[in-house]
Amino acid sequence: MSVPARVLPVSDADVQAAAELLEPVIRRTPVVRSRALSDLRGGPVYLKCENQQRAGSFKIRGAYTRMARLSEAEKARGVVAASAGNHAQGVALAARLLGVPARVYMPVGAPLPKLDATRGYGAEVVLAGNTVDECLASALEHADTSGAVMIHPFDHPDVVAGQGTIALELLEQQPDVKTVLISTGGGGLLAGVATVLKARRPDIRVIGVQARTAAAYPPSLAAGKPESLPSMSTMADGIAVGRPGDVPFAIVESLVDEVVTVDEETISRALLLMLERQKLLIEPAGAVAVAALLKDDLQIETPALAVLSGGNVDPLLLMRLIRHGLASAGRYLRLRVRVPDTPGSLAQLLMRLATTDANVMEVEHVRTGTRTAVNEVEVALWVETRGPDHCERVVADLTAAGYQPRSEND
Template sequence: MDVPQVTYDDVVAARKLLTDVIVQTPVIHSRVLSEIVGGPVHLKCENLQRAGSFKVRGAYVRIARLSEEERARGVVAASAGNHAQGVAFGSGLLGAKSTVYMPEGAPLPKVEATRGYGAEVIFAGHTVDMALQEAKAHAAETGAIFIHPFDHPDVIAGQGTLGLEILEQLPETGTIVLAIGGGGLAAGVALAVKQLRPGVRIVGVQAERAAAYPESLAAGHPVMVEPAATMADGIAVGRPGDLPFELIHYLVDQVVTVSEESLSRALLLCLERAKLVVEPAGVAGVAALLDQPHAFDAPVVAVLSGGNIDPLLLAKLLRHGLAAAGRYLAFRIRLQDRPGALAALLGRLAELRANVLEIVHERVGARLHLDEAEVLLQLETRGPAHCDEVLGALRREGYKLIFS
């Protein structure tokens, strides 16, 4: 097979460039995922990489291969956060001025980290694709070198070094499952892995709200889609890169999509069971394993591609994950507005061993009769069976439950 512009040798050369720049992140065994899948599952922890994601690999290689004259003109990039940090970090090491365009609403910790590495941050548009257009215009106007987040041979080669590490750390790997946004990571990993171990399956995962690859692969060429809002902002890319698409078309065995609920469940699992903080885009591979546990040939390596997440968003996502896992209940309950009614309800919930996270007691409202009150409850439970037990007990005792 003849794949133009980027080769396995480029990946090997990129690894030499990165020798003293990145860390070789660990591959750790996950007992809980292994039980779910029915065979060994390991996590490749790029959330522990310098600058918090795999993006530093490709960004550094791209900037390092610029001439001194090119680096003197500065570099410009566009990103929702992880590529931004990789570019800022790499530029700082190599002495180049960096400007990064980020979409409005980019996570604050990613913005601040990018600035902390020395880049100038400019907000542009509401999507990565809109920021990309502004970054390209900046490059044309100023002469700065545009550092594409995924559609360049040097970037793909840098990301491919992750595949080399996986095979060295776990030679018996049967399947690698990893997130796809624009496609640089999947393309690079597939290129490296298929050269050394053609039998290893590569499975790409997209958030179903921002899934350009399934439609593009069906059409045989990159297709533009309008990404909907997704918690996986790091992979919310509307159009596959031309070069990554060609490599993924030939080398990646399957591309699947996952829901927002699956992403939040995966994030919760990584935090609770693996003690790893991972951003939503970074857990896409784990989400796919939870959705289709028997669809992957073990041993499986799921790549945790990034760990840069806003703590406030993390708190919200954890609650979302608890709900998706059947461990969180939110509903309204109508009571008679009389002394002791609320205390009796809370006492009954305590007997049922449901933990009250939040409560709002309303005694006046257009929908309430004069002798009624309404309580908004948010409960933590032990799982779906416990949810059913709590709701069933309340209904049998005559409480009126409202879900909205």
């Protein structure tokens, strides 16, 4: 007796219907080749630039699909959502386009540009809690008491179908693709893309990518059901979701080939690579799929394609991320050097560094500490270099000159 195939909550036909609904609303974002990633992977690697979508991310696709299908009575009651930023902007923009009142709950620490953009589209913004999960609880409570319709960021068939329209585009734009990598939080984007790809091109390998310190899918897949993380901490706030959605989990469990994780250092390197080599501004959550391509231990068949899911990043965070990424790539060297507490000692140290072509960016005197003698001073330096090999030469040169430098890069 044959076992009937499992019926999943979203079908390829559902995604196609969403695409027809979205056609006059969204942008068909470009697919571009990355020479740097192609060289690294030994084959063609492409990027689907959803960072150039309306409202700065893919979220408008799912939000508009869900809201456009509400009844007139539901629209009149308004909608409510919870988000760290991208879904907030997608809901706010969709609400404005559809003439629907919207309230959005956002974490207290949400980036100011995302707050301003959400308000700019006309939504009421309420700050509640420190995580998306806490905001979701507040949004659900408001929906229960007010009658507003909850527009979930990932746990609804219409939302998943809307996100899946990305796959329809990328198959037309890059039909020879063999591997697709998707940044993953709650799983709506991953589930939607997998629904289309496995229906139309089951040979394509679909890989979800999560930030290692906010990865709920690996333990959930191992358990066979959505599991909640006890805690999260990642720069990729857009995918910091503590529990997979029931709707996307069912699809991911059935259709996705693999879910992998990447650490914070690799995410920052990926973001920096996109800025430097691709001239693309993406947020940490959008860089996660690219970060997987930087993993030496991940086997990927090319042509491969990574979805850049969003580009909404706080400029202040971007400054810190660039510096962090440069340090991770060996472009910054943090040193501590003890020198005699006499006139001219600092000048001699700086002159020695100048001979190595290292650019000193910051200098700090530390006159007290357990490592320094009474007649010594410790000098802390941020030095700009040309890469890891240059860092090693700088340290070796200082050592040869009689200094005892301590690198804090490790």
